[in-house]
Amino acid sequence: MKKNLSDRISNLPVSATLAMAAKARELKSQGVNVIGLSLGEPDFNTPTFIKDAAIQAVNDNYNSYTPVDGYVELKEAICRKFKRDNNIDYNPSQIVVSTGAKQSIANAIQVLINPGDDVLLVAPYWVSYSAIVLLAEGNPIEIYSDINTEFKITPEQLEAAITPQTKMVVINSPNNPSGSVYTEAEYRALAAVLEKHPDIYVLSDEIYEHINYGVPHFSFAQIPSMYDRTLTINGVAKAFAMTGWRIGYMGAPEWIAKACTKMQGQITSGANCIAQRATIAALDAPVENIKYMIDEFSSRREMILQLLDKIDGFVLNQPKGAFYVFPDISHYFGKTLKGKSIENASDFAIYLLEEAHVATVTGDAFGCPNNIRISYAASKEDISEAVDRIKRVLS
Numbered sequence: 505m506k507k508n509l510s511d512r513i514s515n516l517p518v519s520a521t522l523a524m525a526a527k528a529r530e531l532k533s534q535g536v537n538v539i540g541l542s543l544g545e546p547d548f549n550t551p552t553f554i555k556d557a558a559i560q561a562v563n564d565n566y567n568s569y570t571p572v573d574g575y576v577e578l579k580e581a582i583c584r585k586f587k588r589d590n591n592i593d594y595n596p597s598q599i600v601v602s603t604g605a606k607q608s609i610a611n612a613i614q615v616l617i618n619p620g621d622d623v624l625l626v627a628p629y630w631v632s633y634s635a636i637v638l639l640a641e642g643n644p645i646e647i648y649s650d651i652n653t654e655f656k657i658t659p660e661q662l663e664a665a666i667t668p669q670t671k672m673v674v675i676n677s678p679n680n681p682s683g684s685v686y687t688e689a690e691y692r693a694l695a696a697v698l699e700k701h702p703d704i705y706v707l708s709d710e711i712y713e714h715i716n717y718g719v720p721h722f723s724f725a726q727i728p729s730m731y732d733r734t735l736t737i738n739g740v741a742k743a744f745a746m747t748g749w750r751i752g753y754m755g756a757p758e759w760i761a762k763a764c765t766k767m768q769g770q771i772t773s774g775a776n777c778i779a780q781r782a783t784i785a786a787l788d789a790p791v792e793n794i795k796y797m798i799d800e801f802s803s804r805r806e807m808i809l810q811l812l813d814k815i816d817g818f819v820l821n822q823p824k825g826a827f828y829v830f831p832d833i834s835h836y837f838g839k840t841l842k843g844k845s846i847e848n849a850s851d852f853a854i855y856l857l858e859e860a861h862v863a864t865v866t867g868d869a870f871g872c873p874n875n876i877r878i879s880y881a882a883s884k885e886d887i888s889e890a891v892d893r894i895k896r897v898l899s
């Protein structure tokens with residue numbers, strides 16, 4: 505029979521972050537000593553108090569289907585978290601719990617975007633935003649930011665990008681892949697532009713909220729004029745070392761939350777029962793409980809910036825959050841290294857994988873073709889060895 509896939513899937517790009525991680529895993533399974541700095545995944549164990557809550561849930565026989573939008577106790581815990589950390593008032597009816605923040609984002613875009621609608625993305629942006637918009641037959645429209653403005657956009661850039669087709673703008677602070685963090689003043693300036701365009705929704709991805717090295721986190725929905733049109737996305741993967749547990753959530757106007765619940769009800773239903781119970785423990789605990797991980801990321805950040813600074817041709821940004829560095833490596837374009845010609849960031853990332861056995865992710869996937877993303881959510885030994893290897897294959 506002819507292999508006749510839909511155009512939808514045939515045209516969909518593979519997730520570059522997951523593809524690189526899979527490649528690194530495959531090489532490892534063949535015995536190659538690969539250092540994986542491609543995936544944004546903490547290398548810590550999930551804290552014991554969260555694991556204990558999960559074990560308790562198993563023993564308490566939490567095994568049935570969960571409500572599509574999440575256990576009410578979890579939605580209440582999420583509302584407490586939003587109030588405590590972000591000073592945003594959400595009711596449980598405004599919360600939808602999903603299988604990872606990725607599903608929360610997909611729900612949001614599916615329920616708001618019609619074919620032909622424009623969605624503004626600030627490049628560099630996380631790889632899956634554009635793919636998810638394309639699945640909804642929307643148009644991803646990139647607004648470029650660069651290293652000189654710390655990879656942040658100005659109100660003027662936002663204003664210039666808006667057209668009558670603009671339905672949504674996606675913002676992400678701390679940012680994946682740049683690590684940039686918007687200040688309250690910067691977000692208020694962007695909000696002032698949006699106030700002139702009342703029909704544009706804002707998807708604010710705040711999954712890296714707690715991985716922050718000093719600039720206070722500010723949630724876009726804290727701005728009163730933005731509250732009714734903002735969808736706040738968060739989850740437990742990054743801050744609580746719970747990537748595999750797959751729990752993300754959204755706080756949004758109730759009519760949008762209801763639509764997302766309807767969407768999720770036809771696709772995956774409620775998120776995993778045990779992971780949801782564990783998430784209640786995670787969110788109700790004082791944020792101090794996870795500070796040891798943030799402190800360690802902060803110290804690794806210092807370390808990797810110092811080490812990378814010694815490599816010729818790397819133009820480094822100074823990330824203020826998340827656990828990525830996003831250097832400009834275009835210095836190497838047009839050069840031939842060990843007989844391999846480097847024409848673009850993908851060639852460069854493949855070269856590092858093949859020659860240095862270090863996995864990174866090409867900037868093309870994030871809308872920035874001059875850069876690569878290096879995750880420092882890895883041990884200091886791995887970071888140091890990886891940078892040594894990179895230096896060796898570039899000299």
Ligand code: GLU
Nearest residue numbers: 519521522542543544680
């Ligand atoms: N968000 C993480 C990353 O950017 C995990 C992989 C993914 O879902 O893209 O590495």
